[in-house]
Amino acid sequence: MTREETLNELKKVIAPYTVNKEMLAGINDQTDLIRDLKINSANLVDIIIDAEAKYDIEIDYDSADKMINVGSCLDVITEKINQK
Amino acid sequence: MISTGNDIVAFKAINVTRTKQQNFYSKIITDSEKTLYDEQFSDRLPFEQFIWLAWSVKESVFKYLQRINPDLIFSPSKIKLEELIAPSAEGISHFEGRDFNSQTVYQGIIDYSPYTFYSQTIISEDFIFSVVNHTDNFEKIIWGIEKIDSTDADDQSKAVRAFALAMLNTLFPDSELEIDKNRHSCPIILKNGIEIPVPISLAHHDHWVGYSFHL
Numbered sequence: 001m002t003r004e005e006t007l008n009e010l011k012k013v014i015a016p017y018t019v020n021k022e023m024l025a026g027i028n029d030q031t032d033l034i035r036d037l038k039i040n041s042a043n044l045v046d047i048i049i050d051a052e053a054k055y056d057i058e059i060d061y062d063s064a065d066k067m068i069n070v071g072s073c074l075d076v077i078t079e080k081i082n083q084k
Numbered sequence: 085m086i087s088t089g090n091d092i093v094a095f096k097a098i099n100v101t102r103t104k105q106q107n108f109y110s111k112i113i114t115d116s117e118k119t120l121y122d123e124q125f126s127d128r129l130p131f132e133q134f135i136w137l138a139w140s141v142k143e144s145v146f147k148y149l150q151r152i153n154p155d156l157i158f159s160p161s162k163i164k165l166e167e168l169i170a171p172s173a174e175g176i177s178h179f180e181g182r183d184f185n186s187q188t189v190y191q192g193i194i195d196y197s198p199y200t201f202y203s204q205t206i207i208s209e210d211f212i213f214s215v216v217n218h219t220d221n222f223e224k225i226i227w228g229i230e231k232i233d234s235t236d237a238d239d240q241s242k243a244v245r246a247f248a249l250a251m252l253n254t255l256f257p258d259s260e261l262e263i264d265k266n267r268h269s270c271p272i273i274l275k276n277g278i279e280i281p282v283p284i285s286l287a288h289h290d291h292w293v294g295y296s297f298h299l
Binding site: 019020035038040041042045046048049052061062064065066068 | 091093097098099102107108111112136139143157158159160161236237269288289
């Protein structure tokens, strides 16, 4: 899966947790999940769980902690996919 | 440096079924916290409420420290709820004020090495609200909880600022106070455009907003 394909799938994972659809359409590596997409912090675990299901991966504590912006989410997901 | 941290979780906006699933709650609590629940709270507190209590306490600790260390990363598993004391009475005595009524709150001790924090948590039918402090004395903490009409993020942000400012204006009359953000996105209180040394924390979730500040 290319980074762009992973990003497109990640948009679907994030979509239920943000009302900022315009921003979501144009997200990039620097887009912050809380500050830019206005995702409530209480939904961050939902996104991690949904990403685990979407990509059939397991995201450990330390990796989950890094998932604060789109770039770090893609890095973690790519790393876990490659470890399968 | 003195700081403050608070968090609020609206029950209406959480997924109870998902919260109780191991793959979900294990991202929030550690094995020792699960044991704390099983041994001391399983007969009086629904598991999902314990999970979100733990979350709100951990998020509050993160907010407290992020003001001091803006590069801090939120690591729920490293912020450990070591002790929790249940309230001796039912109900909520008030929704805004100074300090807490120890009879109606859950009191916690949190280890985040090398720091120790103390928490006060109110659980109602609708929300969980936590505030943490660096001592177990909350006499200098002013806090408030309010229900609002909108769940829009911008409306929540405006509402919680107006709510906190209303209290601040009673404490600092004749001052031109504002709530802004510093360059690290931490809320700050400005008096005549200059930051004053009163740390403030803001929280919102669904129809509920909350604040705390340290005098």
